[in-house]
Amino acid sequence: MADLTYLFVQRDLESSVYAAVAKYLQRREDKSWKKVAKDSTRFNLMLGDRNKLPYSKLGQIRGITQVVNYYRGSDIICRKASLVRTLKDYCEKKKLRMFEWMTTSFVIYPPCDEEVKVIGDETLVRRRRSRSDERDQLKKFAEGKPRVTWIAKSSSGAKGDGIRISSDVESLVQMVDSQKKAYVIQQYIDSPLLLSGGRKFDIRCWVLLDATYTIYLYREGVLRTASEEYAPDRLDHLTAHLTNHSLQQELSENFGKYEIGNEMFYDEFDSFLQDNYGVGLDTAILPQIRSIIKSCLGIVQSSLNTTGLDYWSFQLLGFDFMVDSDLKVWLLEVNGAPACAQKLLSGLVQSLVETAIDPVFVPYGRVQHGPNLFDQI
Numbered sequence: 001m002a003d004l005t006y007l008f009v010q011r012d013l014e015s016s017v018y019a020a021v022a023k024y025l026q027r028r029e030d031k032s033w034k035k036v037a038k039d040s041t042r043f044n045l046m047l048g049d050r051n052k053l054p055y056s057k058l059g060q061i062r063g064i065t066q067v068v069n070y071y072r073g074s075d076i077i078c079r080k081a082s083l084v085r086t087l088k089d090y091c092e093k094k095k096l097r098m099f100e101w102m103t104t105s106f107v108i109y110p111p112c113d114e115e116v117k118v119i120g121d122e123t124l125v126r127r128r129r130s131r132s133d134e135r136d137q138l139k140k141f142a143e144g145k146p147r148v149t150w151i152a153k154s155s156s157g158a159k160g161d162g163i164r165i166s167s168d169v170e171s172l173v174q175m176v177d178s179q180k181k182a183y184v185i186q187q188y189i190d191s192p193l194l195l196s197g198g199r200k201f202d203i204r205c206w207v208l209l210d211a212t213y214t215i216y217l218y219r220e221g222v223l224r225t226a227s228e229e230y231a232p233d234r235l236d237h238l239t240a241h242l243t244n245h246s247l248q249q250e251l252s253e254n255f256g257k258y259e260i261g262n263e264m265f266y267d268e269f270d271s272f273l274q275d276n277y278g279v280g281l282d283t284a285i286l287p288q289i290r291s292i293i294k295s296c297l298g299i300v301q302s303s304l305n306t307t308g309l310d311y312w313s314f315q316l317l318g319f320d321f322m323v324d325s326d327l328k329v330w331l332l333e334v335n336g337a338p339a340c341a342q343k344l345l346s347g348l349v350q351s352l353v354e355t356a357i358d359p360v361f362v363p364y365g366r367v368q369h370g371p372n373l374f375d376q377i
């Protein structure tokens with residue numbers, strides 16, 4: 001391979017994946033990749049932070065191929081509120097029912113500004129709301145359904161921050177109003193598939209979109225498990241209901257009791273499914289996961305496409321799912337800058353480079369340095 005250069009402008013190492021990609025490129029035997037100074041505009045690959053990418057540095061020099069590690073605009077599915085909005089808008093436009101893999105969801109915004117009127121001795125304060133606020137629809141939907149449980153999640157939140165579960169819609173809406181953030185309030189999946197010890201889990205899958213918008217799914221995924229038994233009657237028992245890693249680690253003394261680091265990998269999950277349900281991961285779960293990923297990314301393809309721009313993009317995405325007791329898969333969220341389980345990191349990095357970076361520069365005669373675990377779906 002001829003000499004290629006990369007610009008590393010990642011400031012917060014929130015996700016260590018691209019730091020690991022940079023190290024991998026430096027180390028690789030063919031020694032084709034060289035790092036350039038931060039102010040350089042002559043580079044082939046830009047590795048930066050989501051939302052802080054200096055796009056203006058791209059396309060300044062004619063005649064060189066450039067690729068960047070995010071699709072501009074991918075927030076339309078990578079924030080919880082935008083994901084709900086995007087799916088709803090699509091279904092409304094196409095006159096379709098909402099996708100059956102998304103629980104009934106409403107986007108709630110805190111009042112955005114206040115209009116103060118003084119009439120005589122009286123001061124009237126009218127709080128204005130975003131036109132996209134769906135609290136009225138939520139209240140109407142929830143009317144007469146006291147047994148439905150809801151989960152409120154801040155749109156930009158992560159790691160379980162600010163999540164509340166309750167059957168009292170009014171109190172959830174009040175909670176949102178007391179915050180300064182957009183929230184999604186969605187129907188709680190109250191009959192989850194439970195692992196040994198009656199514990200809940202979610203599944204993280206890594207998905208790669210290459211420069212031609214081809215979709216790949218990483219062959220290995222991880223189940224993030226709860227440390228405590230699921231407790232449908234104790235909605236405030238966070239470690240029984242929320243499977244976020246950091247929350248489990250921080251709040252449960254049983255963290256690591258069932259699985260090392262509360263992580264279960266596919267082979268063990270497959271055995272669990274075979275033993276308890278007589279089905280395999282490959283037949284019962286993964287086809288649903290692939291189909292959801294393809295639908296979701298298909299919907300936003302025209303918004304994210306880089307055709308016609310003078311640079312290419314690729315992006316690693318983290319799709320989070322839950323499975324219910326009927327083995328139905330539900331999409332929870334799409335993470336735009338996913339971290340990777342330590343055990344899988346080196347394989348993921350090598351496969352990412354060989355799937356999304358090498359082919360842009362060496363379309364023919366690719367050098368493979370190990371098994372590539374990204375499968376086109």
Ligand code: ADP
Pocket residue numbers: 103151153157158159160161163186187188189190201202241242243244320322332333
């Ligand atoms: P965060 O970005 O904070 O991780 P998530 O959407 O992943 O937010 O939700 C955190 C956790 O809450 C998930 O890992 C899952 O255990 C639980 N959870 C989220 N949405 C639902 C839902 N609709 N029904 C049941 N559990 C949910």
